[in-house]
Amino acid sequence: MALSPISYDAGGRSFTGFLADGSEGLRVPGVLVIHEGGGLTDHAKGRAARLAELGYVAFAMDLFGSEVEPPAPGRPETMAKAQAVVRALREDVAELRARCAAALGVLRAHPHVDPARLAAIGFCFGGAAALELARSGAPLAAVAGFHAGVLPGSAEDDRAIGAKVLLCHGEQDPVVPASQIRDFTARLTEAGVDWQLHLYGGVGHSFTNIEIDAWNLPGFRYDEAADRRSWAALMQLFSEVF
């Protein structure tokens, strides 16, 4: 499925995401895809393309901005730059939410997207971003985080989540320990949110991302079974809400 670059602005900065349109001209659900801390690579673009093959319009948004080079293995300075952007966005949740909202706006405005049927999915830091979008009260039917981080937030933030939440997580994730996810889900219960947590035994961080293995990071590794299972869980959730 072809991906089309779309440039858009947020807060005076320029971003370039990639849109895949599987609508065949109908009005279909729109899915925002938010990349890992490692940047907008073929991983998130590939998920957008896969969603389009299933009939959705999917937009692989850009969290970092057009001036940030995508990190590349063998060039650690590129990853250091991306990590600095992630740190800054963790500290400035309003900016993070604004970037996500701008990208959701691009998706909603697409002529083949039914604005009443929207979802956001995210990977790693992109999962935290998707959850922040939901916490901002964005009209999402579903939000899914794969090996997602979670930002602190308030109980009021949690109560603003109208989306059904799916979290797919590696039991041995060294970046986002399962205990941190459990603390978050306890908060979601308090807030009355419909949530599910799928934990995969013996699985680490970035389990959906085949690119991650080239980085040789301890505890980060692709896991074919967990990738397949978590994607199936997403499809099941979409079958509920769309």
Place this chain on the structure above:
Amino acid sequence: MALSPISYDAGGRSFTGFLADGSEGLRVPGVLVIHEGGGLTDHAKGRAARLAELGYVAFAMDLFGSEVEPPAPGRPETMAKAQAVVRALREDVAELRARCAAALGVLRAHPHVDPARLAAIGFCFGGAAALELARSGAPLAAVAGFHAGVLPGSAEDDRAIGAKVLLCHGEQDPVVPASQIRDFTARLTEAGVDWQLHLYGGVGHSFTNIEIDAWNLPGFRYDEAADRRSWAALMQLFSEVF
């Protein structure tokens, strides 16, 4: 799908299970279905029928024996009797395993069952029983526990599990706290078992069993979303192994 009663013996005691054959004469996977602590009712029989509609041969086994009357709401003495049997089986794991093995033998011997493709699923105490069957080294490709209990067992027991394990659990299960399930999954990781745990927010015990609401037990309640999601997870697991 029609259910046929099958009587069989284990340890000198007589049992009656119900078999549903969806094979259409082919050799297909066989699924053992193990009922809740509340006995072999329409709940487990219904799951066997549903599996047969999907092309499996399914056997809703009898954990309690033909002389134990199925518990009925409004007749608390029948539940008390069933609970006494459950307590006895919890204390006598060898007997529990023997009853499951006998039922698995019935399933394996069925002419339409491929004995190389077997699974066991169980609900509540039946989930603990299914896990004990796996811990006994039974040749199961998959085992699933829905709002399942877990018996103590040894590390050696855990290492005997060759099946892929799926646990679907209510976050607010008052009978089997999620923390108990987490302790078990940590052991499964130690043992190198392929496992997944799906936790459902705000969901209690017996969430798959519509009959449970008639008992008015605190923290026991049917949950349509969790029932649907957990069944979909089972179907996904079966699509992996069969």
